[in-house]
Amino acid sequence: ENLRDDKVSEETRKLITSLPTDKDSQGNLCKYQACWYYYNTFQAVINFQKHFQPQETDIVLATFPKSGTTWLKALTVALLERSKHDDPLNHPLLSNNPHAIVPLLESPTLDLTKFLPSSSTRLFSTHMPFHTVKEGLKGYPCKIVYMCRNAKDVLISLWHFRCKYQKIEVTKSVLESTFESFCRGGNFYGPIWDHVLSYWRGSLEDPSHVLFMKYEEMKEEPYAQLKRLAEFLGCPFTEEEEEESGAVNKILELCSLRSLSDLEINKSGKTVNGVDYKYFFRKGEVGDWKYHLTPEMVSKIDMIIEEKLRGSGLSF
Numbered sequence: 609e610n611l612r613d614d615k616v617s618e619e620t621r622k623l624i625t626s627l628p629t630d631k632d633s634q635g636n637l638c639k640y641q642a643c644w645y646y647y648n649t650f651q652a653v654i655n656f657q658k659h660f661q662p663q664e665t666d667i668v669l670a671t672f673p674k675s676g677t678t679w680l681k682a683l684t685v686a687l688l689e690r691s692k693h694d695d696p697l698n699h700p701l702l703s704n705n706p707h708a709i710v711p712l713l714e715s716p717t718l719d720l721t722k723f724l725p726s727s728s729t730r731l732f733s734t735h736m737p738f739h740t741v742k743e744g745l746k747g748y749p750c751k752i753v754y755m756c757r758n759a760k761d762v763l764i765s766l767w768h769f770r771c772k773y774q775k776i777e778v779t780k781s782v783l784e785s786t787f788e789s790f791c792r793g794g795n796f797y798g799p800i801w802d803h804v805l806s807y808w809r810g811s812l813e814d815p816s817h818v819l820f821m822k823y824e825e826m827k828e829e830p831y832a833q834l835k836r837l838a839e840f841l842g843c844p845f846t847e848e849e850e851e852e853s854g855a856v857n858k859i860l861e862l863c864s865l866r867s868l869s870d871l872e873i874n875k876s877g878k879t880v881n882g883v884d885y886k887y888f889f890r891k892g893e894v895g896d897w898k899y900h901l902t903p904e905m906v907s908k909i910d911m912i913i914e915e916k917l918r919g920s921g922l923s924f
């Protein structure tokens with residue numbers, strides 16, 4: 609029995625018979641609300657939509673996998689925690705991986721009953737598309753931050769991650785099969801274009817509750833983008849913080865790929881599902897796809913993106 613198939617109830621199995629289904633090297637997938645999930649994640653999506661108890665002050669960090677989730681989690685944790693830590697060595701990011709601090713709403717191993725409404729701000733993450741998240745938030749005006757990333761860089765990052773995760777060699781043939789399902793849109797959480805567009809439209813409709821960010825902009829102008837995130841979350845930097853204590857730069861430094869990946873916890877720790885934390889840190893560059901994709905692959909992806917995004921006002 610495939611691990612990605614466990615923890616699925618009879619009721620959910622019945623529901624799956626009414627959905628489009630597919631299979632890849634890692635397990636069975638079904639398409640729900642325009643997005644593909646392995647069965648155990650699908651069960652968790654259903655649990656989230658039915659049982660999650662949202663509260664107004666919740667913050668949800670949303671991404672397509674490999675778009676900078678780890679970075680966005682670290683930055684947000686650092687922003688929200690900054691008043692609490694006089695002792696910089698006591699910071700949660702120094703002893704925990706960002707994925708252990710910010711739970712994924714649709715994780716098959718998350719116990720939703722642990723998250724009872726409380727007086728403090730709760731931070732969650734998700735890879736679900738906007739409409740599916742909205743349903744689980746049940747009308748509560750929570751804040752959602754989305755980070756999008758160039759699709760070709762996401763593909764290259766996925767390819768490397770998949771090889772490490774499956775403990776196989778990083779070969780061209782794995783890239784080709786990843787490319788094929790990525791373009792078809794049949795990969796886990798795909799299609800990426802619909803995913804990005806769902807949040808893009810969400811942010812246009814309700815900019816005070818949905819912030820749309822780009823990995824490339826975060827790399828290009830980290831200082832301005834971090835301030836933008838802080839303002840959106842309602843915890844802007846004061847003049848004093850900015851000028852006297854250099855708080856913006858301190859957070860950027862703490863959350864840089866180099867400092868995070870140098871921490872012992874991120875060198876030797878694992879997620880609850882047994883994935884090495886070090887797999888979440890690779891190059892973190894813009895345009896790495898140029899060294900790996902053939903001109904044919906590039907023109908195929910570019911054509912799909914152009915067609916899917918036409919008229920949306922978005923490019924990514």
Ligand code: A3P
Pocket residue numbers: 671672673674675676677678679682761764765766768863864865866868888889890891892893896
């Ligand atoms: P690359 O594989 O292109 O290097 P996710 O966190 O969504 O799983 O995405 C992983 C990607 O984000 C990887 O991209 C990884 O190197 C990059 N990344 C991880 N931590 C980062 C950080 N602190 N700053 C910038 N990029 C980071």
